Amino acid sequence: MKNKIGFSRRVFYIGLLIMTVLVSGVVRVSADVAPRMVDILITSNNKNVLLYARLVDCFKTEMESAILAGVPAVFTLHLDVYQERSPLWDKHVVSKAVQRTIKYDNLKKTFSIITNGAGQPVIFQDFESAQKAMADLNGISVIPLSYLSRGNKYHVQIKVKIDKVSLPFNMEYVLFFVSLWDFETPLYKMRFSY
Secondary structure (H helix, E strand, O other): OHHHHHHHHHHHHHHHHHHHHHHHHHHHHHHHOOOEEEEEEEEEOOOEEEEEEEEEOOOOHHHHHHHHOOOOEEEEEEEEEEEOOOOOOOEEEEEEEEEEEEEEEOOOOEEEEEEOOOOOOEEEOOHHHHHHHHHEEEEEEEEEHHHOOOOOEEEEEEEEEEEOOOOHHHOOOOOHHHHHHOEEOOOEEEEEEO
């Protein structure tokens, strides 16, 4: 009788171990595919504080298919700059949003990327180059130096939201996977001094 109890206990513990490994593997796989920012750098030139960063895991398979079907995708970079004073009383200096839109022209077989405030769109011949351009945040102006006071510490909070596009004529019902696009990166906080 004692052998049966010991054997069933071992089977129970082995089963529990297998379930734990399987569940943790599922959680790890789903966590790895969330969009995030890497290689974040805050620097300045003689006029502005600049942001350099790169988005990874931001293009899902459904999104790629929709873009190739002509549906635009919008990435919005949200920036909030604070002057550090005390942990509870940081002073908000400025908020800024930079939108980038990627759109495929099926007739010309080209991809255009439009950044708000940048004027003319940038044209790419292949999807891979266009994706790289959307994901690279190089030299984004965070705040003019004239807004800052010398000798103070600041921080910028950064996140990117991939917006759900609004489609005409209730096309959301036909292209239901577009509703899965509405996601964002975690909020990043980078300190800098002036």
